[in-house]
Amino acid sequence: MVPIKDRKHFVVHKCVNKKCSYYLHNLKKVDPKDLKEPNGKNKYKLHYIYREFLIDFFSMDLNSLPKNASSLKFNKHNQHVMSLCLTCRVNLGLSLRKTCQALKDIHGISISHQQVANYCKTASLCIKPFVDNYDHKTGNTFTADETYIKIRGAKTYIWFIMDAVRRSIIGYQVSDNRGVGPCILAMRMAFRNLKELPKNFKFIADGYSAYPLAEQQFFHEFGEKFKFEITQVIGLSNDDAVSKQFRPYKQMIERLNRTYKASYRKAACP
Template identity: 35%
Template sequence: MKSLIINLTNTIRILYVLVIYLLIPYLKNPIKPKTNKPISKPYRKIEVDTELPIVETIEVPNYKELLKQYEHKHGKPLKPINRRKKINFPKGTKCPYCGSPKEYIYTNNGSKGQCLCKVCNNTFMLGSNLNKKTISKCPYCGHTLEKTKDRNSFIIYKCKNDNCKYYQNKLNSLTKEEKEIYKSNPGKLKLRYIYREFKFSLASLNPNTPNRPKIDLAKAHNPLNVVGLIMTFYVNFGLSSRTVSRIMDEVFSIKVSHQTVLNYAQATAYYLSSFTKDHIKDLSSKLCGDETYIKVKGKWRYIFLY
């Protein structure tokens, strides 16, 4: 009996040591439970530069004409680039100014994407629009703007000249705390001139928006007074479609699905758009912005609009 108690005591001690050993990693790095709530991040406030960039028209002849001019001037043809090592350019790469093929294109700054055309002596970034007719320059220093981001609806250009008047004034106006933030995380502060080039044109926008609805209110299953009541809860009170559906069922004993509420809202907006588009109020010179989180394909995404 005594030996049994001793064995049990030793077993308990071993289990205790194992438990402590297994708990140490968890105590140092506790596992955080997954949450479906969006993470609130302190994004910087929206700043829009009012000065438009300087747009210059480029008139560069075709590279074949430039090759003929070079041969006529120097008495020998311009040779393609003799590379020391092979460079894998994207398929179809050519100079956006003169159209010269990749055999005449240098990698101007290594792997950072800037190229130099040997024929027309112009620099450009890989992926630039072909047959480029204009260039945008900073209105404060005249430096050519560089494309930094290419989104679905717009392209962001930035002036990267460290001697730019706009950049220097912003840099000198920083406090000590802001300078420390800028050193650790430059993206939190906007110091350089930025220009957004939107890809859509006014002609492509359909004036008869919103699109034609899926249902016809004249043939709706519910009478128009019920449709008006549903729109009162959905639009005036800002309730969700599911909440409106529940109110109609529990309070008025009318069975309406949440999808029907959305269809009624789309159809109502379509018919009311012709009455509201001609009553546009005078706009002020102020720009208003807002930010929020939306769920896209099961993941929370940050979005701002102005």
């Protein structure tokens, strides 16, 4: 085995032995026309490839909270004021300063936009463990996708995994890269309430290579109980039978991305 590529989370090793049984077995499947061409064999993956992961994504804590997490101790205002802030900020989609102005004009409450931001952060930190650990009683079909968002002008990625029957978000992850690591963490969240995968389990995603790599790592970590194959819906048109059959599931997660982005933009900036 020889290291040939160094990725962000793993190193790719390749067997270069021309007498390897794995290589000889795959070589027999090559089209004879390609063997006659100078670089015809390069169209195929003949050698054994192994990915050595540098980080153990299965030992990471999924419930960790920021060190500066706030508490529910009220000094100047009370829980009623906090509920008004959350109603204007979250339900109505107002900015921080517009929320302050609404509370001043409608309720006669003077509050700073930073205090409103603190209340929203405190509420999210209290709700997050409950939402992340809630057992949605999932079915046997999951669909996943990743998309990019901007946080304070920086390009960031968010991963969603949805139960196709209940339409509930069972796994998510925000990351600064589009590697296999965040994909594994999102899958861990989606599988966290399962002791084993249900029968006829299907995991539907796009053609991105991170999903098959994550699937391999789950089989390597948990064995037969979490052995599954990724059904990849590739492209925007139904050029093959797989895309034609599973396109509705892919469109389902795409609609979720569009809905999320539409609501996120309104509340992204103060």
